Amino acid sequence: EIVLTQSPGTLSLSAGERATLSCRASQSVSNSYLAWYQKKPGQAPRLLIYGASSRATGIPDRFSGSGSGTDFTLTISRLEPEDFAVYYCQQYGSSPLVTFGQGTRLEIK
């Protein structure tokens, strides 16, 4: 079973700062099928990044993804107030077919 481990568990930053979130897989992720989501309370997850580094439709360019194999990063270049949320990474392709990381909570400092 492939396990995704996100770090840190909680990240405390101020608006305008840069956020760097990590997602490490226990095995190599197939075809870079690695995605990132933003989740706010009472809302559905919102796809930010797919294929490890491609921004989804309508996602601001302050969000960027990088990495391959087992190590992936989501970077938010300049935090806006609406960016404070929980972020999840997700892989597709290894049994179980889909797994999510445990999430990183991005909170206002």
Place this chain on the structure above:
Amino acid sequence: QVQLQESGPGLLKPSGTLSLTCAVSGGSFSSSHWWSWVRQPPGKGLEWIGEVYHSGSTTYNPALKSRVTISLDKSKTQFSLNLSSVTAADTAVYFCARVSGWAAFDIWGQGTMVTVSS
């Protein structure tokens, strides 16, 4: 654009069967997509339940496989989730979602809360 909407009972008793439907509107349901269910227990992270292809083929999370059935109804442009022998551990917000060509969940329903309690 494609929109998804979950529906079903919000409360059921232990040992019962959870049944939810996801209505797909605003686009082609016959296109080559997988359609999936994901859940989030209160205060916890996201858990993938399983998915169904437009052909009817299914793949399930091994942890839930013995209790899960996902099916689709093309005539009604909807797909469904059945989860049997539920316990309090199945209490969660259940989301339906579309799987994009890059194996990411690009469109989501708003989610529906299901509580298992006697």
